[in-house]
Amino acid sequence: MKVSDLVSTGEFQLITEIDADPSIKGCYIGDLLSWVMAHLEESQSWVTIQSHVNVVAVAVLNEASCVILAEGSQLDEDAKAKAEEENLPVLSSRLSAYEIAVLINRMLMKND
């Protein structure tokens, strides 16, 4: 499953303008950055309500496939610029973190 497959569901808006379309291998939910640093794994999507520039650093350091801002959280302007510089897709959604995780899981199961 790719980031573009998520966008095709209509539940997500791609905020960053980049040309990468990485694969998504799973999902991690968290807003405490030290916890995320310790547990977010490579190629996972990271669901959070944090929307500042340091989120990009954490996502890139952990090689996340994308960041998904839940509950309509909006990305800061400087964070958007940084994400585009790093080629990191950032999406936003009205859905809750739980609903996003369920949706991703359902899509991953279908792909197997």
Place this chain on the structure above:
Amino acid sequence: MSTVNLEYKVAKEDFSKAGEASSAIKKTLKKLGVNSKIIRRVAIVTYEAEMNIVIHSFGGKIYVEIDTEKIKIIARDTGPGIPDTEKALEVGYSTATHQVRELGFGAGMGLPNIQRCSDEFSIESIVEDYTQVESTIYIQ
């Protein structure tokens, strides 16, 4: 591979640049072909050390020494120091402000994360002088 030495300046309260030293270190290790599990541990150590300098200190530097056997990370700042380093190492202990916590920092997991990822670890601090965190990660 001969010894590689890296040095990065980290400014206090500069959240917009926070994480840049860690990202640069990670990129260098990748170029050097270091194993990805080792790189992950180094990334956690450098990120947490960098954020501690940004959030809790007056500013400082991160030094990285890479040789064939190990990667040594030294984070040193110019104060204000830590009165009780034992307490600072406890999981969940944090003096971060409410504002900083709202951004997701201040979980009190930084130093414990550094310790967990290190093969050798030490912290040294003198109040009104400096804090120095040293972490060594073996490559083999």
